[in-house]
Amino acid sequence: MKRISYFLSLLLLALFCGCKEQEQPYVGYIIIERAVLDAAEGSTTTITADTDIPSEMIFTMEDGVDWCTVSASGKEITVKATQANPDPSNYRTATVQVRCGYRTTSFTVLQKYEGQTTLQYDWTTWTATGSDVETGDGGGYPSLFTEDRTQYWHSQYSGGNAPLPHTLVIDMQEELECVSFAIGRRANGENNYPSVKTLQLWVSTDNENFTQVGGFTFALPWQAPDGTIVEGNSPLVPAEEVISLAEPVVARYVKLVITETNNDTGVCQVSYFKAYGKI
Numbered sequence: 001m002k003r004i005s006y007f008l009s010l011l012l013l014a015l016f017c018g019c020k021e022q023e024q025p026y027v028g029y030i031i032i033e034r035a036v037l038d039a040a041e042g043s044t045t046t047i048t049a050d051t052d053i054p055s056e057m058i059f060t061m062e063d064g065v066d067w068c069t070v071s072a073s074g075k076e077i078t079v080k081a082t083q084a085n086p087d088p089s090n091y092r093t094a095t096v097q098v099r100c101g102y103r104t105t106s107f108t109v110l111q112k113y114e115g116q117t118t119l120q121y122d123w124t125t126w127t128a129t130g131s132d133v134e135t136g137d138g139g140g141y142p143s144l145f146t147e148d149r150t151q152y153w154h155s156q157y158s159g160g161n162a163p164l165p166h167t168l169v170i171d172m173q174e175e176l177e178c179v180s181f182a183i184g185r186r187a188n189g190e191n192n193y194p195s196v197k198t199l200q201l202w203v204s205t206d207n208e209n210f211t212q213v214g215g216f217t218f219a220l221p222w223q224a225p226d227g228t229i230v231e232g233n234s235p236l237v238p239a240e241e242v243i244s245l246a247e248p249v250v251a252r253y254v255k256l257v258i259t260e261t262n263n264d265t266g267v268c269q270v271s272y273f274k275a276y277g278k279i
Contacts, residue, residue: 027053027101027102027103028051028052028053028100028101028102028103029050029051029052029053029103030049030050030051030053030057030098030100030103030105031049031050031051031105032047032049032050032077032098032105032106032107033047033107034047034107034108034109034110035047035077035079035107035108035109035110036109036110036111036112036279037068037079037080037081037109037110037111037112038081038111038112039084039085039111039112039113039114039115039116040081040084041081041082041083041084042080042081042082043080043081043111044078044079044080044081045078045079046076046077046078046079047076047077047079047107048075048076048077049072049075049076049077049098049100050075051075051100051103053100053101053103054101055100055101056072056100057072057077057098057099057100058098058099058100059071059072059096059097059098060096060097060098060099061094061096061097062094062095062096062097065094066082066083067081067082067083067085067092067094067111068080068081068082068083068094068109068111069082070096070109079109081111085111085112085113085114087113088113088114089113090113091110091111091112091113091116091119092110092111093108093109093110093111094108094109095107095108095109096108096109110279112279116279117278117279118179118180118276118277118278118279119276119277119278119279120274120275120276121172121176121178121274121275121276121277123145123172123273123274123275124145125173126144126145126170126171126172126173126273127141127170127171127173128141128142128144128145128153128168128169128170128171128273129141129168129169129171130153130166130167130168130169131162131165131166131167131168132155132156132162132166133153133154133155133156134154134155134156134157134158136158137154137157138151138152138153138154138186138269139151139152139153140153141153141168143271143272144168144170144270144271144272144273145272145273146272147272148271149184149185149186149187149192149239149271149272150186150187150188150271151271152184152186152269152270152271152272153168153269153270153271154267154268154269155258155266155267155268155269157265157267161265161266161267162266163266164258164259164260164261164266165257165258165259166257166258166266166268167255167256167257167258168255168256168258168270168273169207169253169254169255169256170253170254170255170256170273171207171252171253172251172252172253172254172275173252174252175205175250175251175252176250176251176252176275176277177248177249177250177277177278178203178245178248178249178250178251178275178276178277179244179245179248179276179277179278180242180243180244180245180275180276181201181214181242181243181254181273181274181275181276182240182241182242182243182272182273182274182276183196183199183216183240183241183243183256183270183272183273184239184240184270184271184272184273184274185237185238185239185240185241185269185270185271186269186270186271187239187271188233190235191233191234191235191237192233192234192235192237192238192239193233193237193269194218194220194222194230194232194233194234194237194262195261195262195263195267195268195269196218196241196258196261196262196268196269196270197217197218197219197220197260197261197262198215198216198217198258198259198260199215199216199217199241199256199257199258199259200212200214200215200256200257200259201213201214201215201243201254201255201256201257202254202255202256202257203249203251203253203254203255204251204252204253204254204255205250205251205252205253206252206253207252207253210253210255211249213245213249214243214244214245215243216241216243217260218241218262219262220232220262222237224236240272240274248277248278254273254275256270256273258270
């Protein structure tokens with residue numbers, strides 16, 4: 001009996017030890033920020049890997065990418081453009097996979113277009129609220145975060161036009177350092193709608209205390225660069241209004257206050273909202 005009890009105890013001990021979680025050995029960490037290249041062929045940049053792993057870094061380029069090379073000396077990573085960016089109005093990116101010891105990570109290489117100084121922030125998680133909206137016309141608040149200018153926020157007109165000012169509050173979900181903003185106009189066919197006459201732009205980190213940092217006034221009639229006098233919707237009206245700041249601001253919330261419209265009804269539309277940071 002004692003022998004049976006002894007063997008049962010050993011069996012239970014073995015099962016208990018086998019069920020314990022295996023502790024994983026520490027393998028270090030590695031963090032690599034984005035690398036930015038100028039548009040010209042031969043441009044280079046150096047970034048530093050934040051890591052405690054002494055092993056050599058091994059790089060694997062994204063399939064099909066042949067316009068840049070990556071090498072390392074210790075923690076210093078050098079990225080070189082082997083080709084000029086052929087697109088005069090768009091940047092391009094590549095993903096580089098990195099293996100260092102037992103750790104793997106990746107980082108992005110961005111090659112600017114000629115003259116580019118800012119980069120649009122990702123707006124895919126942003127949300128908006130406001131003083132009023134015509135939900136059945138244009139797509140409402142979500143339309144502010146799409147390139148499709150045939151979709152837009154429209155001020156309320158059902159049951160009577162909502163009074164001025166109209167306000168839109170954008171939550172960018174995190175604090176971002178911004179240097180400029182773009183306010184898109186509604187498009188219908190070839191025409192752009194200059195319904196917003198005066199807009200103020202305010203920023204905040206807590207959605208309570210706002211500071212005005214910019215704005216614009218686009219009054220009709222308006223003289224286009226070619227001398228044409230524009231008095232309403234027209235393809236000559238710019239697709240967007242850009243608000244550039246003298247100094248960067250840190251903000252999570254941006255409030256657009258529309259105080260005047262180019263009509264006597266007070267109705268207006270905004271097709272999108274963009275924010276940009278230094279590249």
